Amino acid sequence: MPTETFYRLPAAKKQRIFQAAVGEFARCRFSEASINQIVKQAAIPRGSFYQYFAGKEDLYLYVLQEISKEKLKVYSSFTAADSSQGFFDVLEQAIPAIFVWADDNEEYNMIGLRMVQDNSDFMRETISKMSGSKGAMTAIIEEDQKKGKIRQDVEAETILELIQNLTGPLIQEYYSSKNQKAVIDKIKLYFDILFRGLQAKQEEGGRT
Amino acid sequence: MPTETFYRLPAAKKQRIFQAAVGEFARCRFSEASINQIVKQAAIPRGSFYQYFAGKEDLYLYVLQEISKEKLKVYSSFTAADSSQGFFDVLEQAIPAIFVWADDNEEYNMIGLRMVQDNSDFMRETISKMSGSKGAMTAIIEEDQKKGKIRQDVEAETILELIQNLTGPLIQEYYSSKNQKAVIDKIKLYFDILFRGLQAKQEEGGRT
DNA sequence: AGACCTTATGACAAGGGTGTCATTTGAAAT
DNA sequence: ATTTCAAATGACACCCTTGTCATAAGGTCT
Numbered sequence: 001m002p003t004e005t006f007y008r009l010p011a012a013k014k015q016r017i018f019q020a021a022v023g024e025f026a027r028c029r030f031s032e033a034s035i036n037q038i039v040k041q042a043a044i045p046r047g048s049f050y051q052y053f054a055g056k057e058d059l060y061l062y063v064l065q066e067i068s069k070e071k072l073k074v075y076s077s078f079t080a081a082d083s084s085q086g087f088f089d090v091l092e093q094a095i096p097a098i099f100v101w102a103d104d105n106e107e108y109n110m111i112g113l114r115m116v117q118d119n120s121d122f123m124r125e126t127i128s129k130m131s132g133s134k135g136a137m138t139a140i141i142e143e144d145q146k147k148g149k150i151r152q153d154v155e156a157e158t159i160l161e162l163i164q165n166l167t168g169p170l171i172q173e174y175y176s177s178k179n180q181k182a183v184i185d186k187i188k189l190y191f192d193i194l195f196r197g198l199q200a201k202q203e204e205g206g207r208t
Numbered sequence: 209m210p211t212e213t214f215y216r217l218p219a220a221k222k223q224r225i226f227q228a229a230v231g232e233f234a235r236c237r238f239s240e241a242s243i244n245q246i247v248k249q250a251a252i253p254r255g256s257f258y259q260y261f262a263g264k265e266d267l268y269l270y271v272l273q274e275i276s277k278e279k280l281k282v283y284s285s286f287t288a289a290d291s292s293q294g295f296f297d298v299l300e301q302a303i304p305a306i307f308v309w310a311d312d313n314e315e316y317n318m319i320g321l322r323m324v325q326d327n328s329d330f331m332r333e334t335i336s337k338m339s340g341s342k343g344a345m346t347a348i349i350e351e352d353q354k355k356g357k358i359r360q361d362v363e364a365e366t367i368l369e370l371i372q373n374l375t376g377p378l379i380q381e382y383y384s385s386k387n388q389k390a391v392i393d394k395i396k397l398y399f400d401i402l403f404r405g406l407q408a409k410q411e412e413g414g415r416t
Numbered sequence: 417a418g419a420c421c422t423t424a425t426g427a428c429a430a431g432g433g434t435g436t437c438a439t440t441t442g443a444a445a446t
Numbered sequence: 447a448t449t450t451c452a453a454a455t456g457a458c459a460c461c462c463t464t465g466t467c468a469t470a471a472g473g474t475c476t
Contacts, residue, residue, distance in 0.1 A: 034462080034463065034464095035463075035464070035465095036462075036463060036464085046464090046465090047465095047466085047467085050464095050465065050466075055464085055465080056464090
């Protein structure tokens with residue numbers, strides 16, 4: 001919720017501020033991000049910043065909101081894929097795509113990682129408010145569970161959480177690693193273990 | 209590597225400083241920890257601190273070193289258990305014990321979590337220097353792999369890393385959660401998935 | 417041109433943190 | 447008692463950050 005004043009600004013200036021903020025929030029955690037750095041980078045006077053935003057949190061939420069808009073487009077391209085595919089298939093195909101996207105949107109991605117890193121109250125709240133995009137994936141998992149492809153004693157949400165915990169550190173490793181291919185191989189291995197662990201037990205059978 | 213002066217200090221004073229440091233490093237990440245807070249808590253003048261330690265990093269390494277000493281005792285009680293038990297058994301038994309320990313040593317535990325959270329260069333270095341205690345676990349895993357209990361296409365190190373990635377966020381959740389039992393159940397579920405995913409494939413057989 | 421409203425601007429106060437250093441204090445040794 | 451060395455101490459200089467506010471600058475409308 002930036003001020004009206006901000007929205008009335010010429011697009012170029014808005015963009016400059018947005019970019020500076022993205023850069024800063026990608027560089028370090030929210031708690032360490034500095035308005036000073038942002039205004040310097042955006043080349044706006046300090047006073048102006050407070051004419052546009054109530055403070056750092058305000059700016060952060062705005063940035064997140066803007067990023068979400070772009071992210072949504074990417075997400076839908078996966079989850080909208082026709083539903084004949086099971087969860088494992090979708091995820092397996094998604095892996096390369098995730099990393100391609102990670103390469104192209106390093107800053108956005110870093111912001112996501114920093115969100116998880118910074119575990120302040122503010123960030124916990126913010127994260128819980130933002131976790132809407134999981135819906136489609138949840139549906140796919142539950143579908144597979146009905147079909148007996150995935151064990152039913154694990155909630156779909158739990159599975160997604162598990163995946164998130166697994167991929168988070170690896171994406172981070174991906175950025176800092178010299179050998180990026182090795183990281184991708186590792187994540188494939190992780191998923192392989194996961195898939196195997198999640199398959200419905202033979203004894204239980206698939207019959208509903 | 210505190211100074212000689214520090215080591216010559218009366219035990220009570222040393223302890224007071226140590227406790228204050230533990231409290232601060234448990235309260236927040238290394239990068240956010242404040243020497244000011246520590247000296248205030250320990251009730252020593254600011255100048256004295258610099259007579260004992262070169263700086264925050266120096267103090268931190270000292271604290272870590274002290275904690276390691278205590279931690280080692282706990283670790284050995286598990287890994288020294290007679291080796292007839294496989295990795296899955298050891299881990300399964302360890303789960304409750306880990307959480308008991310987590311309850312008793314909340315501050316030490318928090319410091320460990322904060323280590324992972326703070327991903328500065330200093331911390332990355334420090335972590336890599338400290339990862340010696342894995343040795344025993346690695347051995348158990350490799351033993352199981354030879355016996356055909358665990359799939360051989362995953363390195364022992366990778367497995368441990370995977371487990372660390374899984375448990376890290378959960379221990380954190382454990383501390384902040386109202387329903388601690390649910391968290392333990394969740395981690396048991398995680399491990400169940402993991403165990404299943406790590407079992408040697410039937411087709412491959414156990415024969416070396 | 418004057419009035420009026422919006423926006424721009426940077427100096428400022430306040431607060432927190434770091435590392436240093438000249439000086440005081442303490443205790444042991446001669 | 448005096449000397450001497452180790453330790454204690456807190457004021458100081460410096461850095462960075464945040465949020466505010468009085469003032470300057472720009473437009474627009476009459």
